[in-house]
Amino acid sequence: xxxxxxxxxxxxxxxxxxxxxxxxxxxxxxxxxxxxxxxxxxxxxxxxxxxxxxxxxxxxxxxxxxxxxxxxxxxxxxxxxxxxxxxxxxxxxxxxxxxxxxxxxxxxxxxxxxxxxxxxxxxxxxxxxxxxxxxxxxxxxxxxxxxxxxxxxxxxxxxxx
Amino acid sequence: xxxxxxxxxxxxxxxxxxxxxxxxxxxxxxxxxxxxxxxxxxxxxxxxxxxxxxxxxxxxxxxxxxxxxxxxxxxxxxxxxxxxxxxxxxxxxxxxxxxxxxxxxxxxxxxxxxxxxxxxxxxxxxxxxxxxxxxxxxxxxxxxxxxxxxxxxxxxxxxxxxxxxxxxxxxxxxxxxxxxxxxxxxxxxxxxxxxxxxxxxxxxxxxxxxxxxxxxxxxxxxxxxxxxxxxxxxxxxxxxxxxxxxxxxxxxxxxxxxxxxxxxxxxxxxxxxxxxxxxxxxxxxxxxxxxxxxxxxxxxxxxxxxxxxxxxxxxxxxxxxxxxxxxxxxxxxxxxxxxxxxxxxxxxxxxxxxxxxxxxxxxxxxxxxxxxxxxxxxxxxxxxxxxxxxxxxxxxxxxxxxxxxxxxxxxxxxxxxxxxxxxxxxxxxxxxxxxxxxxxxxxxxxxxxxxxxxxxxxxxxxxxxxxxxxxxxxxxxxxxxxxxxxxxxxxxxxxxxxxxxxxxxxxxxxxxxxxxxxxxxxxxxxxxxxxxxxxxxxxxxxxxxxxxxxxxxxxxxxxxxxxxxxxxxxxxxxxxxxxxxxxxxxxxxxxxxxxxxxxxxxxxxxxxxxxxxxxxxxxxxxxxxxxxxxxxxxxxxxxxxxxxxxxxxxxxxxxxxxxxxxxxxxxxxxxxxxxxxxxxxxxxxxxxxxxxxxxxxxxxxxxxxxxxxxxxxxxxxxxxxxxxxxxxxxxxxxxxxxxxxxxxxxxxxxxxxxxxxxxxxxxxxxxxxxxxxxxxxxxxxxxxxxxxxxxxxxxxxxxxx
Numbered sequence: 001x002x003x004x005x006x007x008x009x010x011x012x013x014x015x016x017x018x019x020x021x022x023x024x025x026x027x028x029x030x031x032x033x034x035x036x037x038x039x040x041x042x043x044x045x046x047x048x049x050x051x052x053x054x055x056x057x058x059x060x061x062x063x064x065x066x067x068x069x070x071x072x073x074x075x076x077x078x079x080x081x082x083x084x085x086x087x088x089x090x091x092x093x094x095x096x097x098x099x100x101x102x103x104x105x106x107x108x109x110x111x112x113x114x115x116x117x118x119x120x121x122x123x124x125x126x127x128x129x130x131x132x133x134x135x136x137x138x139x140x141x142x143x144x145x146x147x148x149x150x151x152x153x154x155x156x157x158x159x160x161x
Numbered sequence: 162x163x164x165x166x167x168x169x170x171x172x173x174x175x176x177x178x179x180x181x182x183x184x185x186x187x188x189x190x191x192x193x194x195x196x197x198x199x200x201x202x203x204x205x206x207x208x209x210x211x212x213x214x215x216x217x218x219x220x221x222x223x224x225x226x227x228x229x230x231x232x233x234x235x236x237x238x239x240x241x242x243x244x245x246x247x248x249x250x251x252x253x254x255x256x257x258x259x260x261x262x263x264x265x266x267x268x269x270x271x272x273x274x275x276x277x278x279x280x281x282x283x284x285x286x287x288x289x290x291x292x293x294x295x296x297x298x299x300x301x302x303x304x305x306x307x308x309x310x311x312x313x314x315x316x317x318x319x320x321x322x323x324x325x326x327x328x329x330x331x332x333x334x335x336x337x338x339x340x341x342x343x344x345x346x347x348x349x350x351x352x353x354x355x356x357x358x359x360x361x362x363x364x365x366x367x368x369x370x371x372x373x374x375x376x377x378x379x380x381x382x383x384x385x386x387x388x389x390x391x392x393x394x395x396x397x398x399x400x401x402x403x404x405x406x407x408x409x410x411x412x413x414x415x416x417x418x419x420x421x422x423x424x425x426x427x428x429x430x431x432x433x434x435x436x437x438x439x440x441x442x443x444x445x446x447x448x449x450x451x452x453x454x455x456x457x458x459x460x461x462x463x464x465x466x467x468x469x470x471x472x473x474x475x476x477x478x479x480x481x482x483x484x485x486x487x488x489x490x491x492x493x494x495x496x497x498x499x500x501x502x503x504x505x506x507x508x509x510x511x512x513x514x515x516x517x518x519x520x521x522x523x524x525x526x527x528x529x530x531x532x533x534x535x536x537x538x539x540x541x542x543x544x545x546x547x548x549x550x551x552x553x554x555x556x557x558x559x560x561x562x563x564x565x566x567x568x569x570x571x572x573x574x575x576x577x578x579x580x581x582x583x584x585x586x587x588x589x590x591x592x593x594x595x596x597x598x599x600x601x602x603x604x605x606x607x608x609x610x611x612x613x614x615x616x617x618x619x620x621x622x623x624x625x626x627x628x629x630x631x632x633x634x635x636x637x638x639x640x641x642x643x644x645x646x647x648x649x650x651x652x653x654x655x656x657x658x659x660x661x662x663x664x665x666x667x668x669x670x671x672x673x674x675x676x677x678x679x680x681x682x683x684x685x686x687x688x689x690x691x692x693x694x695x696x697x698x699x700x701x702x703x704x705x706x707x708x709x710x711x712x713x714x715x716x717x718x719x720x721x722x723x724x725x726x727x728x729x730x731x732x733x734x735x736x737x738x739x740x741x742x743x744x745x746x747x748x749x750x751x752x753x754x755x756x757x758x759x760x761x762x763x764x765x766x767x768x769x770x771x772x773x774x775x776x777x778x779x780x781x782x783x784x785x786x787x788x789x790x791x792x793x794x795x796x797x798x799x800x801x802x803x804x805x806x807x808x809x810x811x812x813x814x815x816x817x818x819x820x821x822x823x824x825x826x827x828x829x830x831x832x833x834x835x836x837x838x839x840x841x842x843x844x845x846x847x848x849x850x851x852x853x854x855x856x857x858x859x860x861x862x863x864x865x866x867x868x869x870x871x872x873x874x875x876x877x878x879x880x881x882x883x884x885x886x887x888x889x890x891x892x893x894x895x896x897x898x899x900x901x902x903x904x905x906x907x908x909x910x911x912x913x914x915x916x917x918x919x920x921x922x923x924x925x926x927x928x929x930x931x932x933x934x935x936x937x938x939x940x941x942x943x944x945x946x947x948x949x950x951x952x953x954x955x956x957x958x959x960x961x962x
Contacts, residue, residue, distance in 0.1 A: 036197075036202075041374045044458065044880060086191070086192075094188070100681070100848060101374070103426060104374050129887075137374050137428070138426060139855075141855070142892065143851065
């Protein structure tokens, strides 16, 4: 298959890459660009371990073709901290014990990152619905909810995301 | 013990036992810097993908690799024929049986491994799989374990025909694996014959899968020049894996390095040795390049290690006051096509004989028959100690059924039958010695917290209005921390565990363990144990696990054994160091070691204020000024062989409401009191309990691997297999009591599996309780809305007025 020349922005850096048209974004990120923070858990869009931000939306990168990112902006967990400063969500997950094995965590963080921009002051129920595309087998979600609340509060105090 | 504010401050700075210390693991995970097996990217890595059988039972007539081999980028296609000259086409299982690594002339379950295609990248490998041509002759499939021992049942294991033994005792049929009996059969029969009341119930713990979010996989890398094999592997037991790989490959253990990197959840799925690992290793040895094999989710749910599939009949004999006199249990265990359950070798039904539970039952008998069917092999302990979930489920359902028959309240009947605090250590009728417990205190505390009497009153009022409300109770006892080497081994290796601690001159330390975390937070909690034992801040204590070239040999992490066994090893190793430190301190202070008192982080001369040496000072001295005749350095290693198992327990109550018209169950409240003895990190304990309860909720309310009559697995992706989201998952309330284990150096018992073991029967008891006034005795799991609706429909309750 003829490879396609693709250009996009990843965590603020411009990327140029040749990929097969069938290549999935998660594989490009992990295997070609060595950004292994995003994980693969199910290959069917159910678990959300591969969640990244693409053009201002949460997407499951195991079911997005890399060619679909052409000209776009991708943010992964590796791009969440800025200037060496952890994002309030990263702090929240650590402070509230919102992770155990850590495998779902990058996807959870990236979904929450977008969710809190969609709904900066969510109720617990809204958080549970807003995060329901991301599965966790370890925590039972209670502390993930608290972690998102921690970040929401902190972001609100700082005057928004 | 701290007595002044200054002492307290000193103690708190250590962040030792009892501190809700934040996890040391988290910074890497929240920044995407975890290192899981699929993150291992070695130069020149090839990818393996597995060709799998579409049939559950079939003869392989031919395999044609030509088209696959012709695909550019395909480096090899390995089949059983290729492994045969190496004698690696079959491998021993942990249960004394053998398992085909790649199908040898015949397939015995759907998705069985036929061949591995090894290619330059995962896309080419997947294309290659499609090009391997396999011709099959389908055979009738045996799916129902109840038909396994019929006279005309299809023979699944032709390799065993004529053998009256398959590794775990006598067998009586081609599809029979073993019969295991424990207890007093004649005595139990006699108790039942003379009993005032008996109850009997058949129930199923259906086939489920642990389904960690990360699937299984490995990267095998054989260095031809050095003759060394390194394997990165999702393994809960890397040291045992090294021994097995050595036995299979003939390479000395010293030439094999198994590394378990970060593991994305295990829950029992990552204990065993799977064909994918073996073939990837062979491929790397043959090709001299690293070979990566990573399961897809469908492969994972279909092949590597199901749990449960226990078809049980329980019976209780009692007097009319509800005092239990005897327990009788018969189990039919579906082990799939190969007996590859992961239990201590001598225990074909694991620790199932803990099924007398928290109750003082004088007489009992248990019989378990294992059978082959055309399903994937396994039978792992899914977030539990070996077969303990099944055991607790049985007794907790049976005691509810007895209460129902006698019209006794379900909490009251438990209080009448509990082993009393003064009876510990308690010898159970089936041979266990329970170390410690206080069951009545735990249940009473929970009953008060949830206002149990008020809930029953509310339920009565709701029933009058035709509403369905259930109150589930479970008062479980686990048996964990396998285990004493006299009782437990894996392939002949005793189930001890280990810790090696080195204290550096400047007072920091490194500890290496035989266990391996899969999210339990070992780096955090083991450091806390050492901090308390050695008086060094946990912040400067580094904990490493999972690399067989650096860590001492250990049996790994499963069956809640890390704190009971690895934690004990840590405490004992630290105490060896403290003993040496005492002698060094005595030398420095020019007193006898007996004149010194240990005080948080230092030794003090008795009665002489100010005469003291801190552990940090002693560490420095250990490298330059030790007593004459003492060797330098400050380190110790402990291989801890526990004297007994530990027996954590708990009392759980759930309250749920059922929608009469849809069958949907809403868990309104779940209150979990756990007693795991001494608590090392309360934050981590609570997190483990939340997670275990959520997995219990998943099993009770929805998880099921089902098969059609041809043995086709149904629902083997996350589209169908139930993993609860944040929306369905209930809110958890946790509580605790502390009854230390008398034989554990710290009094700790282990906790992570209790909520799964105790949670499942609590939910199912709750659903059954909602129907108990309507003549319903028992409904099997999983309690999906459809399953509950069927009961409602049969009772005519789903008709709207």
